[in-house]
Amino acid sequence: MGRKPTVNLNLPPRMRVKTRGLRTYYYYDAGGKPRKWHSLGSDYIDAIRKYADYEQGNAKSLNNPTVTDAWHRYCTVVLPSKSPTTQRGNLSEIKKILYTFGEAKLREVKPHHIRQYLDHYRASPRQANKEMALFSHIFNCAREWGMIDTENPVLGVKKHRTTGREVYVDDTLYMAVYNHADQPLRDYMDFIWLSGQRNADVLKADEKHIKDGAYWFTQGKTGTKIRVQITGEFGALIERIRQRRLTYIVMSTRLIIDTDGRPISPDKIRSRFDRAREAAGIEKSAFQLRDLRAKAATEKEQSDGIEAAQNQLGHASGQMTRHYVRNRIGKLVKPTK
Numbered sequence: 001m002g003r004k005p006t007v008n009l010n011l012p013p014r015m016r017v018k019t020r021g022l023r024t025y026y027y028y029d030a031g032g033k034p035r036k037w038h039s040l041g042s043d044y045i046d047a048i049r050k051y052a053d054y055e056q057g058n059a060k061s062l063n064n065p066t067v068t069d070a071w072h073r074y075c076t077v078v079l080p081s082k083s084p085t086t087q088r089g090n091l092s093e094i095k096k097i098l099y100t101f102g103e104a105k106l107r108e109v110k111p112h113h114i115r116q117y118l119d120h121y122r123a124s125p126r127q128a129n130k131e132m133a134l135f136s137h138i139f140n141c142a143r144e145w146g147m148i149d150t151e152n153p154v155l156g157v158k159k160h161r162t163t164g165r166e167v168y169v170d171d172t173l174y175m176a177v178y179n180h181a182d183q184p185l186r187d188y189m190d191f192i193w194l195s196g197q198r199n200a201d202v203l204k205a206d207e208k209h210i211k212d213g214a215y216w217f218t219q220g221k222t223g224t225k226i227r228v229q230i231t232g233e234f235g236a237l238i239e240r241i242r243q244r245r246l247t248y249i250v251m252s253t254r255l256i257i258d259t260d261g262r263p264i265s266p267d268k269i270r271s272r273f274d275r276a277r278e279a280a281g282i283e284k285s286a287f288q289l290r291d292l293r294a295k296a297a298t299e300k301e302q303s304d305g306i307e308a309a310q311n312q313l314g315h316a317s318g319q320m321t322r323h324y325v326r327n328r329i330g331k332l333v334k335p336t337k
Contacts, residue, residue, distance in 0.1 A: 048075040067101040070142040125160030168328040180279040194234040196296035196312040205255040224314035
């Protein structure tokens, strides 16, 4: 038996990886002399599908599958249906799971093992909870596929207690960063604040989504459809972006564009925000990009009520919005007299 791998733990047996420059390529190791390698491409999900095709012909019947076996099937059946952001998160979360449980038989994993895992990674409670949530989903899928018929060991195990972010960005803090931002970043910040939508959805904002006097969002995380009326300051922002776009030779239908008229990437936006925040002398913990959506929700709730805030954010319930807003600024009440 070979030594236990310590890198590329998300790769199944006989799947190899090579890095050339900034690109990563996957291969199937068919063995033999001389050794035969089959290219699987540079996309991990597609590579897993091709890997499964190579394995299928000689696959053994799995009478007592391991956690790794369940993960490999999860990769081909479930993971491709998730958003790219969620896929990246799962691929990161699975590494410690496979390092700990990879060789274990599914039926051998018990609740006390889950407790030990959570205790071992108590220094990162939120991440440990997310990893166990992924493990639980993999196990439930394995039950549906008939790989296992025992109870999910994660059920009934108390997770780490965590609290949500409680930062509210007031106008003073907002303007401190805004004054050190370039125009693309200002457009981006204003768009999130005025629309109340998620960072990724705003970055993909496009002229073609404007119709009937409103911007039509389809939220990437939940698929919720929201129309934001192009009026007031939001309408002025859209017009400002349109006028700036006309000054460039290269014209894109995107609304969040760089100083050359081309769409701007998430990495560029984040690095510019980090520089503007640093120039303003503000700590990272005091203001993050995700706080802009919370600022929109909090101010919408204060002006128009919780239902209006819920509708703007696209939350499934008012309770979710109440929790979201209350953690940031606290409930506004009247004095006794």
